[in-house]
Amino acid sequence: MQSKLDEWTEKWKISESLKEKSAQWEEALKFANDYKEIKIPKRKGSFRIISIPSEKLKETQREILIFLKKIFPEWYCEVQGLYRGSFVEHARYHSNSRFIFQFDLKDAFPSVNAERLRKILYQRIQAISETTLEAEYFTDLIISLTIYKGLLPQGAPTSPFLFYIFLLETGIFEKLYRINQNFKISCYVDEFVISSQKPIPGEMRGKIIKTVEGLGLKVNEKKIFYRDCRQGCPMITGLRIDGKGRISLPKRKIRKWRGIIHRAVLETDPFTKEYLRQKVEGFISSIRPIYGENLPPQIEKTYQPFRSKLNPQKSGSFYKKARRGGLISFCFLKFSKPRISTETLRLRNLTASSNPFKKLTNSCLESNE
Secondary structure (H helix, E strand, C coil), rough: CCHHHHHHHHHHHHHHHHHHHHHHHHHHHHHHCCEEEEEECCCCEEEEEEECCCHHHHHHHHHHHHEEEEEEHCCCHHHHHHHCCCHHHHHHHHCCCEEEEEEEECCCCCCCEEEHHHHHHHHHHHHHHCCCHHHHHHHHHHHHHEEEEEEECCCCCCCCHHHHHHHHHHHHHHHHHHHHHEEEEEECCEEEEEEEEECCCCCHHHHHHHHHCCCCEEEEEEEEEEEEEECCCEECEECCCEECEEEECCCCHHHHHHHHHHHHHHCCCCCHHHHHHHHHHHHHHHHHHHHHHCCCHHHHHHHHHHHHHHHHHHHHHHHHHHCCCCHHHHHHHHHHHHCCCCCHHCCCHHHCCCHHHHHHHHHHHHHHH
């Protein structure tokens, strides 16, 4: 157990590091509103606005995030249900439960305004500051660098952490556990999942929704689901759970990637093949935490020839040069004037949008022909 002396020493170290960083953070104030807003279309016609900070502002926000984790050491606690791990861990947490109740928060990050967040941060910063004036200064500085247009921006590296801090300070998890102590409760980004071995009655589900909305949060009524695992596997963060401890990818995703891997094996164009290779390897790495070495049979059957034919270690010097840098590949293709079919050009144009270098190469190839 930490003694009083160790506790004060730790607070002093955090306070000194804050004073050192504050000078750099002051310089970043001129970039405080340097955001790029992107509209991402949703399925039903509306848009999700993502506010992406500039690189300089993002670097400062990452430093602020490190500091905030020091003054909020209890921000992650499995009992309270917050998950800072992967989507796989989040789904596995509920994989042994039979009944699943899910709902999403509507406009979760923008619902946390600057004034509500300022009160939470001030209480913690005051504990490590020498004076009240100093605490107010540091609090306002952090708020200015993490808030955009008076709200928590969706796209800043500090936003998920500050949102979780807001949830902890509201006591939402303690209030939900009072409804039923046998619940498993978790929150991943803006998705709440409550699971149980026993049925969750409609009256109890209504009480849960009222508890959440009573804290100033909005529940998306179109994304409220209640399922029994014996009547079909529910989806949690994109993964199927069966109520018996097993998690897996949905069948439609397996079929989709089986087709992509098969196409990668048959592809003859070097650039498209390299693009597909990187895409497939990234997918296989992402599902290793789910399946380990035992991939689904549909994936394993197509992945074996892919691994033998497209492994860059066995594909000759061209692939090694292509991986080292695009310039060698670009010069090779520009001056060798290779014969390219219409179908190859069509496939290359489909993937060119994700690779700016490929666009330049395509134009040169077409001009050579």
